[in-house]
Structure formats: C-alpha cells, structure tokens
Amino acid sequence: MQQQDKYRIALLSAFALGLHGFENLLPSPIPWLRLGLANIVTLITLLLYGMRAAVMVTLIRVMLASLIAGSFLGPAFILSLGGGIASTLIMGFVLHIAPRLFSTMGLSIIGALFHNLAQLFLAYFLFIQRIEAILFITPVIILFGTLTGTVNGAVSALLMKNLIKYDQKVQNVNEIK
Amino acid sequence: MKSRQHVVDSKQVNTKRAVPASYLQSTVYCLLLLLSTVYCLLYACSCSPNKERIFKKDRILMDTLVAITVVSDSKDNAEKAIDAAFSEIEYLEKLSNHYSPDSEITRINRNAGISEVKVSHDILKLLEKALYVSENTEGAFDVTIGPVIALYDFHKKIIPDNGMIKKNLLLVNYRDIIINRDRSTVLLKRKGMLIDLGGIAKGYAADKAAETLKKQGVRSGLVAVAGDIKAFGLKPDGKPWKIGIRNPESGDKEDDIMATVELEDMAISTSGDYERFFLSGGKRYHHLLNPKTGLSSQECRSVSIITKEGAYTDAFATGIFILGPGQGVKVLDKLGFEGMIIDSQGKSHLTQGLRKKIEFKRTVS
Amino acid sequence: MSLRELFHNTTLADRILFSLLIVLSLSGIAFIKEILPDNSTLHIYVDGHPAYILPLDKNRVVSVEGPQGKTVVEIKDHQVRIIESPCHNKLCIQTGWVRSGAVVCLPNRVVVTLGDPDKHRKTVDATTG
Numbered sequence: 001m002q003q004q005d006k007y008r009i010a011l012l013s014a015f016a017l018g019l020h021g022f023e024n025l026l027p028s029p030i031p032w033l034r035l036g037l038a039n040i041v042t043l044i045t046l047l048l049y050g051m052r053a054a055v056m057v058t059l060i061r062v063m064l065a066s067l068i069a070g071s072f073l074g075p076a077f078i079l080s081l082g083g084g085i086a087s088t089l090i091m092g093f094v095l096h097i098a099p100r101l102f103s104t105m106g107l108s109i110i111g112a113l114f115h116n117l118a119q120l121f122l123a124y125f126l127f128i129q130r131i132e133a134i135l136f137i138t139p140v141i142i143l144f145g146t147l148t149g150t151v152n153g154a155v156s157a158l159l160m161k162n163l164i165k166y167d168q169k170v171q172n173v174n175e176i177k
Numbered sequence: 178m179k180s181r182q183h184v185v186d187s188k189q190v191n192t193k194r195a196v197p198a199s200y201l202q203s204t205v206y207c208l209l210l211l212l213s214t215v216y217c218l219l220y221a222c223s224c225s226p227n228k229e230r231i232f233k234k235d236r237i238l239m240d241t242l243v244a245i246t247v248v249s250d251s252k253d254n255a256e257k258a259i260d261a262a263f264s265e266i267e268y269l270e271k272l273s274n275h276y277s278p279d280s281e282i283t284r285i286n287r288n289a290g291i292s293e294v295k296v297s298h299d300i301l302k303l304l305e306k307a308l309y310v311s312e313n314t315e316g317a318f319d320v321t322i323g324p325v326i327a328l329y330d331f332h333k334k335i336i337p338d339n340g341m342i343k344k345n346l347l348l349v350n351y352r353d354i355i356i357n358r359d360r361s362t363v364l365l366k367r368k369g370m371l372i373d374l375g376g377i378a379k380g381y382a383a384d385k386a387a388e389t390l391k392k393q394g395v396r397s398g399l400v401a402v403a404g405d406i407k408a409f410g411l412k413p414d415g416k417p418w419k420i421g422i423r424n425p426e427s428g429d430k431e432d433d434i435m436a437t438v439e440l441e442d443m444a445i446s447t448s449g450d451y452e453r454f455f456l457s458g459g460k461r462y463h464h465l466l467n468p469k470t471g472l473s474s475q476e477c478r479s480v481s482i483i484t485k486e487g488a489y490t491d492a493f494a495t496g497i498f499i500l501g502p503g504q505g506v507k508v509l510d511k512l513g514f515e516g517m518i519i520d521s522q523g524k525s526h527l528t529q530g531l532r533k534k535i536e537f538k539r540t541v542s
Numbered sequence: 543m544s545l546r547e548l549f550h551n552t553t554l555a556d557r558i559l560f561s562l563l564i565v566l567s568l569s570g571i572a573f574i575k576e577i578l579p580d581n582s583t584l585h586i587y588v589d590g591h592p593a594y595i596l597p598l599d600k601n602r603v604v605s606v607e608g609p610q611g612k613t614v615v616e617i618k619d620h621q622v623r624i625i626e627s628p629c630h631n632k633l634c635i636q637t638g639w640v641r642s643g644a645v646v647c648l649p650n651r652v653v654v655t656l657g658d659p660d661k662h663r664k665t666v667d668a669t670t671g
Contacts, residue, residue, distance in 0.1 A: 100553075101555045102553055102555050102556055103551055105551070105552050105556050105560075106553060106555055106560075109556070109559055109560060109563065110559070138570065139566070139567045139568075139569075139571045140567070142563060142566065142570070143563075143564065143567035143568065145563075146560065146563040146564055150560065154548050157548060235653065235655070237646070237648060237651055237653065240648060241648065242644060242646050242653060244668065246667060246668070331631075399668055401669075404670040405670070406668050408667075408668075412667075418667045419667050420670055421666035421668070421669040423669055423670065434666060434669060437666055445670050447670040447671035449671055481670060481671065
C-alpha cells in the first residue's frame with residue numbers, strides 16, 4: 001500500500017507540475033493573476049488520499065517548479081509556498097471538521113481564498129510594507145480568486161466523479177477476483 | 178444528495194488509501210515542514226530588498242527652497258537626519274549672508290580697508306575655494322563683485338549709470354582678499370570692497386548638508402539648494418539619482434526640462450540668464466555680471482557643471498558662464514570637470530564625458 | 543456533465559460562500575474607486591508648516607496668512623498660480639501658471655507644491671537650472 005501511494009504521490013506531483021508549467025505558457029496581462037490549475041490536483045489528492053499526501057504533492061510541486069524556474073528561495077517561491085500550504089491545510093481542516101458542509105466546488109473556493117489571503121499577507125510582511133498598496137489590490141484578487149476557484153472546483157468535481165466511477169469499477173473487478 | 182455522496186465516498190476511500198504512517202513518521206514530516214517554512218521565511222526576511230524608502234522634506238533657507246531627500250528604512254531616522262542637515266544650512270546662512278547685519282561676511286565687509294576679521298573655519302574654506310575658482314577662471318568668477326551688483330535692482334528694474342559702474346569696478350579684485358590661515362583671519366584691502374558669496378554659498382551648503390546626512394548614517398541622499406544639487410549613494414531600486422536640467426528657453430514653464438543626467442556621488446549646478454533678470458529696451462539684464470565690465474555677460478544662456486564638490490559646481494558655473502563657451506570648455510577639460518554650455522545662439526557645447534551620460538529630452542539646436 | 547448538474551452538486555454553504563465573496567470583492571472595488579489616492583494634490587506650506595492640502599480637480603481660490611500678509615492661491619484646470627502676495631518683488635505672481643513642481647513666495651514664507659504628475663516623478667528626482 002505504501003509503495004503504491006508513493007507512486008501515486010509522485011504521479012500526482014508530476015501532474016500538478018505539468019499543469020503549472022502549462023499554465024505559465026498562457027499569456028496574461030496581469031502577472032499575479034494566475035489560474036491556479038495545479039490546485040485541482042492538490043484538491044483531488046486531498047479528497048482521495050488525505051491531508052499528508054496533499055501537502056506532499058503541494059510541497060513537491062512548489063519546490064520543483066521554483067527550482068526549474070530558477071527562482072528557488074526567491075520571492076515568487078515564498079509566495080507560492082505560503083499560498084499552497086495555507087490553502088491545502090485549510091481545505092484539509094475544513095474537510096476534517098465539516099466534511100459534508102461544502103462540496104468539491106466549495107472546498108476549491110475556500111482553498112483559492114486562503115491561497116490568495118496567505119500570499120497577500122506574506123507580500124505585505126516580507127516585500128511591500130505599504131498597506132495601502134496591498135489593500136488596494138485585495139478586492140480584485142479575491143474576486144478573481146473566487147472565480148478561478150469556482151472553475152477549478154468544477155473541473156475537480158468532474159474529475160472526482162469520473163475517478164470514483166473508475167475506482168468503483170476497479171474495486172468491483174477486485175471483488176470479483 | 179449526489180454531491181454529499183461524493184464527498185462521503187471520497188472520505189471512505191480516503192481512510193482506506195491514506196498514506197499509513199506511524200506517529201513518529203508524521204511527527205518527523207511535520208517538523209521538517211515547519212523547519213523548512215521557518216528557514217524560508219528567515220531567509221526571505223534577511224534579503225527582503227524593499228524595506229528602504231525615500232523621504233523628502235523641504236524648507237525655505239538661504240532665501241530659496243531647499244529640498245532634502247534621503248533613503249532610509251525608518252521615518253524617524255530620516256527626519257532626524259534631514260533636520261540636522263537643515264540646521265547645518267541654517268548655520269552656514271548665518272555666517273555667509275551679506276545682507277544680515279551680524280554675519281561674518283558683513284563684519285569682513287564693514288572692516289574693509291580697516292582691519293582683518295577673525296572668522297570661522299567654514300568661511301575660511303569658502304573664501305579659499307572662491308579664490309581657487311577665481312584663479313582658474315582668470316577672474317571671471319569674483320566674489321568681490323558685491324559693490325557692482327548692489328547697483329542693480331532686479332525688482333525695480335533699475336539699470337545703473339555707466340559712471341557708477343566704472344567707479345565701483347575699481348573695488349572689484351579678488352586678489353585683494355587676504356586670508357591668513359594661521360590666524361584664521363580675512364582682510365579686505367580697500368575701503369568700500371564688498372564680498373558677495375551668492376555665487377558659491379549654496380553649492381558649499383549643499384556639500385555640508387550632504388556631509389551632515391552621511392554623519393547621521395544616511396547612505397544615500399540628495400540635497401537640492403535651489404538648483405545647486407549634491408547627490409550621493411543609490412536609490413532603493415539601485416539606480417543613481419536622476420537630475421533634470423532646465424531648458425533656458427522655457428520661459429514661463431518652470432518644469433520644462435531639456436535633459437537629464439544621473440549623478441553618482443557628484444554635484445551639479447547651473448547658472449542661467451533666466452534666474453534673476455529683467456528686460457529693458459530689448460536687452461536682458463541678469464545677475465551674472467562680468468567683473469571686468471560690470472555688465473551682464475551675454476555669451477551664454479546657461480551653463481551646467483558636474484564635479485565632486487558643490488561649491489565648485491556653483492562657482493565655476495558662474496565663472497564659466499562669464500568666460501563664454503570657447504574658454505569655458507578649455508577650463509572644464511583642464512580641471513577634469515564635466516559640463517554643458519548653451520551659448521547665446523542656443524548651441525550646446527558638451528564635455529566628452531558628459532556626452533555619454535546625458536539624455537536629451539528634445540533636440541537643442 | 544452539464545452546468546445544471548454541477549450546480550446541483552453544490553451545497554448551500556458553497557453558494558452562500560460564493561455569493562458572499564463576490565459581493566464583498568465587488569463592493570471593495572467600488573469603494574477603492576471612490577477613495578483613489580489623488581494623482582495630483584496641492585500642498586500649501588506657510589513657514590514650513592502645512593497649511594492646506596487640496597485636490598487639483600476643483601477650481602478654487604484660497605488665501606493663506608504669512609508673516610508679511612495674505613497670499614492668495616488660485617487653482618484652475620489642474621494648474622496653480624499665486625494671484626496676490628504682499629511681497630516686494632512679486633516674483634511668485636510673475637511665475638504664472640504652474641502644473642508641477644512648486645511656486646513660492648519667499649518673503650512671505652509661502653510654499654505651494656504640486657504632487658508631481660507620475661510622468662515627472664518617474665523622470666527626475668531634482669531639477670537644476
């Protein structure tokens with residue numbers, strides 16, 4: 001089991017990294033406003049394999065992405081890491097204490113929200129000490145975060161539906177065996 | 178209903194497939210995570226580049242607007258340093274203002290032809306520098322021009338009588354300033370002589386103010402005593418201070434800049450025929466008088482000088498303005514200063530070094 | 543697969559959260575637009591102390607008391623000038639309309655500075671000449 005899960009985590013991390021790379025290719029007028037496609041993988045990992053796995057996938061993705069981009073330990077890395085960890089932890093926490101309150105979509109929105117909040121927080125304390133600038137962009141960031149969170153949530157929900165179907169098929173096969 | 182099932186299903190799947198771990202393993206993971214986060218945060222904190230900001234204050238001193246800009250990570254430190262610099266300028270003003278009845282310069286002037294006057298270190302240095310400039314501009318810059326300038330009134334637009342000018346010209350000669358370093362005294366040889374430090378005091382004040390800022394621990398700053406500017410250090414973005422040079426043709430528009438230049442630990446001053454002047458009978462009478470004729474020098478429209486000391490940029494800008502473009506460029510080359518002379522036709526003469534560093538906003542004919 | 547199906551899969555909490563965030567962020571944006579930091583403000587200092595801080599977008603006339611008397615400042619069409627001043631030489635009045643930088647009345651110790659329009663702040667830190 002452990003071995004299988006290690007493979008799974010590695011594979012999921014690869015997916016996350018791939019999505020992240022793909023997303024970077026897409027042009028965007030505003031450098032900070034990203035789609036966060038890799039979060040889809042994080043959310044699914046969380047739902048299927050639990051908190052620890054999700055955190056590992058996030059960590060691996062963030063580290064590798066920044067190593068490849070050459071911005072390891074730089075500001076982008078700090079923000080990515082902070083946002084990723086915060087969103088993963090909060091999503092896992094919500095899932096733990098109130099598993100039926102939010103659906104996949106809701107979890108994704110929560111994840112996106114805290115991802116952005118953590119990044120704004122870190123940006124303020126570590127890089128831009130001007131609270132006016134931070135407060136100025138917060139509403140816009142939250143708006144975009146909610147929208148992308150919804151879209152990612154929809155994709156995650158769809159994926160989950162299909163994955164569960166596949167999983168049940170496999171289980172059925174196993175049981176038959 | 179379906180969605181809840183999904184969530185419940187995945188939770189069930191979750192418990193079956195979760196990465197199994199002993200408490201030890203999970204503790205180790207958590208610790209590693211915590212440590213790496215803390216490490217990254219500390220690293221980021223120590224190399225966060227943008228904690229320094231620019232602070233600027235201005236005040237009226239030396240009969241003009243003085244603006245001091247510093248780079249600092251704390252508003253209090255910045256204010257303390259800037260106020261100290263302003264105090265230094267105030268102190269220099271008290272010494273050098275020849276309109277003030279108890280300044281050291283006034284005492285020297287009053288005792289012209291009578292006796293030497295003991296003066297402070299700053300006045301001694303100022304006068305020594307003034308003499309150095311006089312010697313290197315063949316007397317074009319001369320602080321003893323006081324009696325002739327006093328004949329002009331730029332407010333009432335009074336043109337002095339030629340006879341009066343000739344008479345007062347006899348009192349103009351920088352060689353008649355006798356400085357005794359050992360006794361710290363200054364003597365004006367002949368009665369009626371007047372020292373006017375207007376052409377050098379502001380530049381010197383900018384130098385001293387910048388020194389005060391440095392003594393206060395400021396590593397990067399900009400002191401602008403009207404147009405006499407001293408810059409040191411780099412801005413938070415790593416770039417040098419950028420100074421704009423006013424277009425002498427700009428007329429009414431104060432903010433018309435014709436060129437910009439970046440200063441790294443240098444001073445810049447500009448002398449122009451548009452600073453203090455009046456027009457009368459189609460002629461422009463301005464404050465840059467030729468010490469040989471007592472009349473406004475007509476050779477140039479503006480002169481900008483760049484070198485390490487503000488006192489020199491101020492004084493040489495005046496001197497070279499009066500010398501004219503031909504000789505002016507020779508003096509600049511000889512002394513190794515950078516500079517730009519805009520002559521009366523509007524043509525610009527630049528030193529070799531400046532050509533590479535200056536950026537023109539529009540073409541100057 | 544369809545949008546309707548997706549919508550039915552969301553819980554009440556989801557929808558509340560979504561709506562709440564959208565509403566909050568939109569109102570935040572509207573609020574920010576209201577109190578946009580002025581691009582150009584006018585500062586009037588008397589004897590080194592701030593006397594007035596005014597936006598440039600409203601035409602008006604203000605007067606300040608200096609040691610020599612009353613200096614009157616006019617704002618019109620995003621420009622500033624001094625109309626009246628008790629000084630001897632009236633250089634400040636002669637300066638005329640100013641769109642950036644400063645206009646000062648030295649004898650009356652009045653300094654009128656304009657928040658530089660972005661263009662200027664980006665180009666120079668000080669002006670000589």
